[in-house]
Amino acid sequence: MANWTRRLLRFSFIAMARARVLAALTGAALVFAGFSAARAQQAVGPVTGLPLPRYVSLKSDHVNLREGPSKDHATKWIYQRAGLPVEITAEFDTWRRIRDSEGAEGWVFHSLLSGKRTALVAPWKKDVPPLPLRADSNNDARIVVKLAPGVIVSVKSCDGKWCRVKIDGYDGYMIQTNLWGVYPGEKVN
Numbered sequence: 001m002a003n004w005t006r007r008l009l010r011f012s013f014i015a016m017a018r019a020r021v022l023a024a025l026t027g028a029a030l031v032f033a034g035f036s037a038a039r040a041q042q043a044v045g046p047v048t049g050l051p052l053p054r055y056v057s058l059k060s061d062h063v064n065l066r067e068g069p070s071k072d073h074a075t076k077w078i079y080q081r082a083g084l085p086v087e088i089t090a091e092f093d094t095w096r097r098i099r100d101s102e103g104a105e106g107w108v109f110h111s112l113l114s115g116k117r118t119a120l121v122a123p124w125k126k127d128v129p130p131l132p133l134r135a136d137s138n139n140d141a142r143i144v145v146k147l148a149p150g151v152i153v154s155v156k157s158c159d160g161k162w163c164r165v166k167i168d169g170y171d172g173y174m175i176q177t178n179l180w181g182v183y184p185g186e187k188v189n
Contacts, residue, residue, distance in 0.1 A: 045091035052091070053099075055181050057118040058084045065106035069095030076106045083152050085118045085181030101180045117155035117188060119165065119181030121174070125149045133172035137162035144172040155181060158188040 043052045058079055065077040069092040079100075089105070090097035096113060099105045101123045121131055130146035137159065145167075147153070153165035153174070162173045163182055176182055 045088070047091040047093065053087050053089045055085055055087050055117060055119075055183075056098075056113045057116050057181075058082055058086060059112050059114040063108055063112045065098070065104065065108060067106060069093065069097070069107045071109075073107065077104060081152070083116075083118050083154075085120055085152070086113070088113070117181065118152050119155050119163070119179035120149075121147045121151045121153060122149045122178045123180050125178075131174065131178055133165065133167075133170060133174055135172055137164075137173040141173070145170045147174075153179070155179070155188055158182050158186055160185045160187050163188070 044050060045052050059082065061080050061082040063079040064075045065079065066073040067076055084100070086098040086100050086108075088096045089099055092107075094110050095107045096110050097105065098108050098113075101120050122128070125131075126149055128149060130148045132143040133145050133147055134141040135144050136142075147167065151167065153167045156164040156166060156171075158164070158176055161176055163176050163179055164171070164173055165179075176186075177184060182188060
């Protein structure tokens with residue numbers, strides 16, 4: 001066989017090997033991109049199929065926050081405020097891992113939680129004057145009542161900027177960023 005023929009065959013073999021490696025890398029990149037796109041979408045709980053994380057509220061005025069997902073685990077804290085909003089961050093069997101507005105985390109039995117949406121008025125603004133609850137969803141609307149930070153309100157709806165909330169016979173609108181219990185930009189119907 002002539003030298004040029006051997007060189008051509010060797011070059012063809014190397015080119016095919018490089019093409020296979022390139023194809024494998026491209027395939028791996030596409031698979032990785034698919035996983036990344038899936039992760040970018042909101043995760044769902046393995047038990048309920050509902051979004052994680054998500055906000056709920058405490059159903060009872062006596063809720064044990066446990067170190068792990070069973071009654072065998074020690075109680076870290078006892079919540080004594082029915083309606084308090086909490087964020088579910090994980091699910092295991094009949095247990096839900098929650099986080100409160102102060103960042104405390106632990107496990108709660110699922111039946112002690114409610115899908116009813118509530119929110120805390122700006123719990124991070126401890127030393128500010130009460131915040132306005134307005135008659136309409138704009139800053140110029142009449143003030144219905146002023147609410148102190150830490151007050152629990154029932155969330156009726158949110159449009160991504162304003163939430164319609166109720167408390168003790170008062171009904172009005174509050175800027176969504178002043179509430180802990182709804183995500184920024186979240187729409188609630």
